[in-house]
Amino acid sequence: MNVETKPEAIRDLARHGIRTVPAVIVGDRAFHGWNPQGLAQFVGVEYSQSERLSPGELARRLDRILEAAQRAMRQVPPQHLGMVAPDRARTVRDLGYHVFRLSLAYREAMEQGNLLKEWLQEGAPPEIPDGRAIALYGEKVRTRVAEWLARPEGCKGGVATYYGPQTAHEFLERTTWHAAQHLRQLYLFLQRMEVTPDQPLTDEDYKGLPLPKEVWS
DSSP states (O other): OOTTTOHHHHHHHHHTTOOSSSEEEETTEEEESSOHHHHHHHHTOOOOOOOOOOHHHHHHHHHHHHHHHHHHHHTOOGGGTTOBOSSSSOBHHHHHHHHHHHHHHHHHHHHHTBOOGGGGGOOOOTTSOSHHHHHHHHHHHHHHHHHHHTSTTTTOSEEBOTTOOEEHHHHHHHHHHHHHHHHHHHHHHHHHTTOOOSSOOOHHHHTTSOOOSOSOO
16 A cells, blocks of 8 residues: 555554554554565465575675666656656656665665665755766765675674664665666656667566566555
8 A cells, every 4th residue: 555645544554653664454463664574474474585695696786776777767858757657656757866865875874773764755856857967876876885885894784774673684685676676667667758778687687686576566
């Protein structure tokens, strides 16, 4: 359920003392946070965790995804920057920016020990007006994230997030598949614009990431 368009869902969460998503409510019980195994236990289904990609492989995948997002944003015609997604009122300009902003949030959260939801709600600022500017911003993000992940502490320890505590490894995996999911959405945007994506990533590039089956949730 999209809580941004359904105020009653926000009220339901508030009754359980929950302010942010993801969350699941079953009857008078609620489960909050990103924990697939814990959620499976909560709803009474079996869950099998596939082997998590190594931090080194996740770092390589994330950089590959961000590079692909740069290519995609360079292809967005200026007249289509305001095109919106079917699931929420987020423009392609803001979506492209979000791919890089959420990735930079990994480094910032690891440095500070806490992920702020507000970082992931930021829209593209005025000084980043179009696809090419977003791609340039993406280059800076790629550098900063790669520098951090090259450090011995780049994927060690844990971090507090608005969806619950995460190990650094779990957080990096979520960051990587989160960026990949939005890249898939950028490709659909380009198709709607009748633009053929430049060197799009394939299923092999996404292999091992716990991506949703649907591109739009």
